[in-house]
Amino acid sequence: MKLLVCIKQILDPEIPVRDFSIDREKLEADSANANQVTNIFCENALETALQLRDSVGESSITVICFGRESAEDSLRKALAMKADEACLVMNDLNHTPDSATTAHVLASAIESLGSFDLIFTGRESGDWGNGQTGAYLAEELKVPYLPFVDDIKQTDKGFEVRRQTESGWERYGIPASSVVTITNSDHNLPRIPKTRDIMMSHRKTITRVSFEDLKIRKDELNPQSDSVRPVKLFVPEKESACEFIEGENLNAKIDQLADKIMEIRSTL
Amino acid sequence: MSETSGNGSDILCVLSSNEWDRSAEGLVGAGRLLSDKTGGKLIAVTLGEWQDSALKQLGARCHQVRVGQTQVSVSGGIESMLDYLVKLAEEIQPASILFGNGTVEEEISPRLAFRLGGSSIGDAQALTISNNRIQVTRSVYGGKATAVMELQKSPAVVWIRSRAFPPAGPLPQSGSFETTVIQETSPESIELLQHHEDASEGVSLEEATMIVSGGRGLGGPEPFEDLKALAATIGAEMAASRAACDAGWVPHSWQVGQTGKKVTPELYLAVAMSGSSQHMMGITDARNIAAVNTDPDAPIFKHCRFGIVEDYRNVIGPLTEKLKSRKK
Ligand SMILES: Cc1cc2nc3c(=O)[nH]c(=O)nc-3n(C[C@H](O)[C@H](O)[C@H](O)COP(=O)(O)OP(=O)(O)OC[C@H]3O[C@@H](n4cnc5c(N)ncnc54)[C@H](O)[C@@H]3O)c2cc1C
Numbered sequence: 001m002k003l004l005v006c007i008k009q010i011l012d013p014e015i016p017v018r019d020f021s022i023d024r025e026k027l028e029a030d031s032a033n034a035n036q037v038t039n040i041f042c043e044n045a046l047e048t049a050l051q052l053r054d055s056v057g058e059s060s061i062t063v064i065c066f067g068r069e070s071a072e073d074s075l076r077k078a079l080a081m082k083a084d085e086a087c088l089v090m091n092d093l094n095h096t097p098d099s100a101t102t103a104h105v106l107a108s109a110i111e112s113l114g115s116f117d118l119i120f121t122g123r124e125s126g127d128w129g130n131g132q133t134g135a136y137l138a139e140e141l142k143v144p145y146l147p148f149v150d151d152i153k154q155t156d157k158g159f160e161v162r163r164q165t166e167s168g169w170e171r172y173g174i175p176a177s178s179v180v181t182i183t184n185s186d187h188n189l190p191r192i193p194k195t196r197d198i199m200m201s202h203r204k205t206i207t208r209v210s211f212e213d214l215k216i217r218k219d220e221l222n223p224q225s226d227s228v229r230p231v232k233l234f235v236p237e238k239e240s241a242c243e244f245i246e247g248e249n250l251n252a253k254i255d256q257l258a259d260k261i262m263e264i265r266s267t268l
Numbered sequence: 269m270s271e272t273s274g275n276g277s278d279i280l281c282v283l284s285s286n287e288w289d290r291s292a293e294g295l296v297g298a299g300r301l302l303s304d305k306t307g308g309k310l311i312a313v314t315l316g317e318w319q320d321s322a323l324k325q326l327g328a329r330c331h332q333v334r335v336g337q338t339q340v341s342v343s344g345g346i347e348s349m350l351d352y353l354v355k356l357a358e359e360i361q362p363a364s365i366l367f368g369n370g371t372v373e374e375e376i377s378p379r380l381a382f383r384l385g386g387s388s389i390g391d392a393q394a395l396t397i398s399n400n401r402i403q404v405t406r407s408v409y410g411g412k413a414t415a416v417m418e419l420q421k422s423p424a425v426v427w428i429r430s431r432a433f434p435p436a437g438p439l440p441q442s443g444s445f446e447t448t449v450i451q452e453t454s455p456e457s458i459e460l461l462q463h464h465e466d467a468s469e470g471v472s473l474e475e476a477t478m479i480v481s482g483g484r485g486l487g488g489p490e491p492f493e494d495l496k497a498l499a500a501t502i503g504a505e506m507a508a509s510r511a512a513c514d515a516g517w518v519p520h521s522w523q524v525g526q527t528g529k530k531v532t533p534e535l536y537l538a539v540a541m542s543g544s545s546q547h548m549m550g551i552t553d554a555r556n557i558a559a560v561n562t563d564p565d566a567p568i569f570k571h572c573r574f575g576i577v578e579d580y581r582n583v584i585g586p587l588t589e590k591l592k593s594r595k596k
Contacts, residue, residue, distance in 0.1 A: 011409070013409070013410045013546065014544075016567075017412055017545060017567065020409065020412045020413070022413060027415075029409055029412075029413065099378070100378075100381075100382070100387070123527065124527065126409075126410055126546075127408065127409055127410075128408050128409075128415075129391070129407075129408055129409075129410070129526060130389065130390070131374060131390060132377075132378040132388060132389075132390070135375065135377075135378035135379050135382075136378050136379075136382055138379070139378070139379055139382040139383070140382075144457040144458050145375070145379070146375075146458055147371070147374065147375050148371060150520075160461065163371075164371075164520050164521075165371050165521075166370060166371055166472075166521060166529070167465050167466060167468070167472070167521050168463075168464040168465040168466040168519070168521055169464050169520075170460060170461075170462060170463050170464065171460075171461040171462040172458050172459060172460055172461060173458070173459040173461055174457070174458050174459075175457055175458075178457075178458075183520075183527065184510065184513075184514055184527075185514070185520065186513075186514055186515060186516030187516075189514065224420070226420065227381070227386070227387030227388070227419065227420055227421045228387050228388070228389050228417050228418070228419055228420065229417065229418055229420060230415045230416065230417055230418075231398075231403065231416050231417070231418045232415065232416035233408070233413055233414070233415045233416075234413065234414055235412065235413055235414075236407075236413070236414045238552070238571070239570045239571070240570070240571060240572065240573060242559075242569045242570070242571075242572040242573065242574065242575050243572075243573065243574040243575070244564070244569075244574075244575060244576070244577060245574060245575065245576045250578065250582055250583075250586075251586070253576055253578070254576075254583060254586050254587050254590060255590060257558075257574075257576055257583070257587060258587055258590040258591050258594060259594075260558070260574055261502060261535065261537070261558070261587075261591065262591065262594050262595075264478075264534055264535045264555075264556055265478065265502055265503075265535070267534065268477050268478075268534060
């Protein structure tokens with residue numbers, strides 16, 4: 001079985017608010033003061049694929065990333081987590097392309113790599129958070145699509161998957177070659193690679209693919225050709241002055257807390 | 269202005285929740301906001317089984333209601349539903365197609381945009397039109413920034429935070445109705461095998477006016493039982509941070525935030541959670557936020573109206589007792 005996992009490298013989403021600033025020229029976050037990391041949902045996706053491979057055996061996992069030079073680190077980490085192959089589709093554009101363009105580039109690259117039994121993406125990214133790449137990718141490849149998946153088993157007809165809904169979950173049967181997007185759950189927390197595997201990952205080759213290789217005309221990819229583009233980006237101001245409840249002792253403080261809660265409740 | 273580039277000036281609102289609730293009101297309100305600007309018609313598209321009384325509310329507020337009667341359940345018949353919406357959009361040539369927030373809406377929007385050669389974006393908190401193009405305001409970078417995104421290809425397919433939009437009043441004249449039975453056009457490649465609803469007693473989190481929410485600092489599933497007792501005393505619903513859900517302490521349907529529910533209560537009581545920007549994305553429209561946290565520098569306090577710096581273990585039990593006696 002051949003599995004493909006699409007991963008994205010993003011600015012560390014867990015940096016404190018005070019370290020976050022905006023590049024007004026490029027209309028994106030300043031990358032100077034923060035690390036680049038693999039998007040968490042992409043790591044959940046890789047973990048889900050690794051568990052599927054472990055359960056069926058005789059399978060290989062390819063990770064693919066459309067990203068900058070620095071994305072090599074994310075691919076190395078995926079190899080250290082024990083993915084089999086890695087492919088970097090080099091993004092040397094002057095802007096950050098939208099989800100539709102990203103999916104279009106990924107689809108061309110995937111077609112050049114061959115066919116896969118299941119294609120994984122994260123449900124959304126921690127930077128722009130559009131949550132659309134998986135859907136566009138399925139449309140580009142003309143294959144079935146199911147988002148918010150958190151568990152996958154192989155069956156004789158394809159796969160049986162569980163997906164989260166607003167109010168619970170559903171189980172679906174999906175055919176081979178589908179695109180699924182993966183969400184976090186208590187059983188797909190990404191594994192920590194072993195030191196030995198991290199060392200080994202540096203000996204593996206990462207296949208590099210350029211726009212030219214994919215016969216995509218780079219000069220046709222620009223902010224104006226994207227279907228969606230940012231026209232403003234700013235840090236919202238929304239701090240409110242918190243009243244810290246003080247008092248003689250804990251009992252008095254909790255009394256005040258109760259009063260304040262009842263006060264709000266009485267307005268309902 | 270008379271039209272947005274490419275398509276016509278009509279606005280489609282697709283309603284799949286089959287209820288006239290605050291969410292449907294907000295979706296129609298958002299549609300009206302746009303149709304008032306484009307000068308086009310506001311057309312409601314309903315999916316699923318709708319009560320006559322709910323359809324009447326829609327008819328009063330829209331120029332036209334297209335009732336799509338589905339044989340199959342919404343989540344089971346995505347392909348046929350997409351085919352139906354593509355056909356409808358090709359006939360009407362709308363400037364924009366709006367959806368509410370939900371699993372199915374999020375799944376469908378980009379696929380519909382792709383098939384119509386349009387553009388799509390989600391989680392819209394505000395909508396405007398500039399240079400004949402729809403612009404969407406949304407939180408990005410896990411809530412650390414706000415972006416205005418321009419949808420450059422028409423139709424603009426957008427799923428919105430419905431409850432963030434003001435409801436629209438009735439139009440001078442009620443709209444016309446047209447009913448279509450949605451046929452099973454494409455074979456469903458995906459088969460629904462089982463549907464599970466997490467146990468919940470009260471109203472949905474989105475409709476809740478009081479919410480008690482727990483985070484990683486609770487350290488395990490047991491303290492959530494104490495929070496439940498507290499919530500029950502004041503008639504609040506339960507929620508959690510992603511850290512608590514990921515740990516398996518509570519179901520994922522409790523998660524609030526960027527990738528969880530967006531809630532709008534009068535009171536959101538955050539217990540033992542730090543207030544990460546991603547979590548805050550789910551409670552930007554809460555009227556009052558209060559917190560119990562041992563760390564006075566926890567970011568949650570920056571968003572609170574009031575708070576108490578204390579170990580939750582010393583607070584929750586006595587607080588529940590005090591609230592019980594005050595209710596009497
Ligand atoms: C792409 C992306 C999407 C995300 N989406 C979401 C989302 O939708 N929702 C979400 O919640 N998170 C989301 N996150 C995760 C988010 O970044 C945080 O990791 C998470 O919200 C932290 O949860 P927490 O506040 O419970 O835990 P922590 O940040 O660990 O905070 C625990 C808090 O408990 C306090 N505490 C500890 N012990 C006690 C005690 N005894 N009494 C009182 N207080 C105590 C501590 O002082 C601390 O402030 C997302 C992250 C990413 C990258």
